[in-house]
Amino acid sequence: xxxxxxxxxxxxxxxxxxxxxxxxxxxxxxxxxxxxxxxxxxxxxxxxxxxxxxxxxxxxxxxxxxxxxxxxxxxxxxxxxxxxxxxxxxxxxxxxxxxxxxxxxxxxxxxxxxxxxxxxxxxxxxxxxxxxxxxxxxxxx
Numbered sequence: 001x002x003x004x005x006x007x008x009x010x011x012x013x014x015x016x017x018x019x020x021x022x023x024x025x026x027x028x029x030x031x032x033x034x035x036x037x038x039x040x041x042x043x044x045x046x047x048x049x050x051x052x053x054x055x056x057x058x059x060x061x062x063x064x065x066x067x068x069x070x071x072x073x074x075x076x077x078x079x080x081x082x083x084x085x086x087x088x089x090x091x092x093x094x095x096x097x098x099x100x101x102x103x104x105x106x107x108x109x110x111x112x113x114x115x116x117x118x119x120x121x122x123x124x125x126x127x128x129x130x131x132x133x134x135x136x137x138x139x140x141x
Contacts (some may be wrong), residue, residue, distance in 0.1 A: 011091040011140055014047040017107070020082045029080040036114050040102045043088035044118070047100070051139045063122035063132065065098060072116035076106070082129050083107035092140040095131040107136045 024035045048054055058065070078084055087103040097119060104114045122132045131137075 011046065011089050012051055013087065013089045014043065014050045016043050016046040016088065018042060018084050018086060020078050020080055020084065022080050025080045031078040031080075031082075031113075033072070034073060036074070036104060036116065036119075037070060039084065040070075040072075040088075040100070040116060040118060042087035043102055044100050046086075047088045047090055053136065053139060057139045058136070061133070063127050063130070063136075064123050064125075067098075067118050068121045069119035070116070071104050071118075072114055074114045075136050076111050078104070078106060078113040079091055082113075084113065085110075090140045092132075092137055094118070095137060096129050097141055098122070098132070120140060 018039055020031050020035075022029075024031050027034055045055060048058070055065070083106070085105045085107050087105070089101045091101065092100040093099045099117060099119045100116045102115060103112055107111050122130055124130045132140075
């Protein structure tokens with residue numbers, strides 16, 4: 001699956017820094033592939049925080065954003081103790097769906113370690129798909 005970058009200019013963005021911990025690496029000190037999805041989540045949460053919103057407050061109002069699609073392309077390894085920069089963009093793709101795009105770069109040389117995306121459906125506390133509140137939709141456009 002190729003990442004569609006056509007909409008990359010739309011929506012809010014944020015940058016978050018993380019450091020690769022030893023526990024996140026394999027025997028060769030290369031970051032294990034599944035941890036990129038954790039770093040995507042960190043970027044997503046920080047983007048929402050930067051917009052004055054958080055998952056906690058969103059869920060307190062009865063909305064959840066479960067992941068319904070996830071994709072990652074690995075381009076260059078991240079190693080133990082590397083400082084990483086997670087660039088996150090939000091794109092409202094429908095009133096009930098949000099797409100987040102990520103680029104994880106090594107801070108030392110700004111080489112892209114991985115890029116990816118997640119798509120989230122808005123659901124209520126009963127698990128039914130619903131439209132996001134207008135104020136959230138406005139934040140994401």
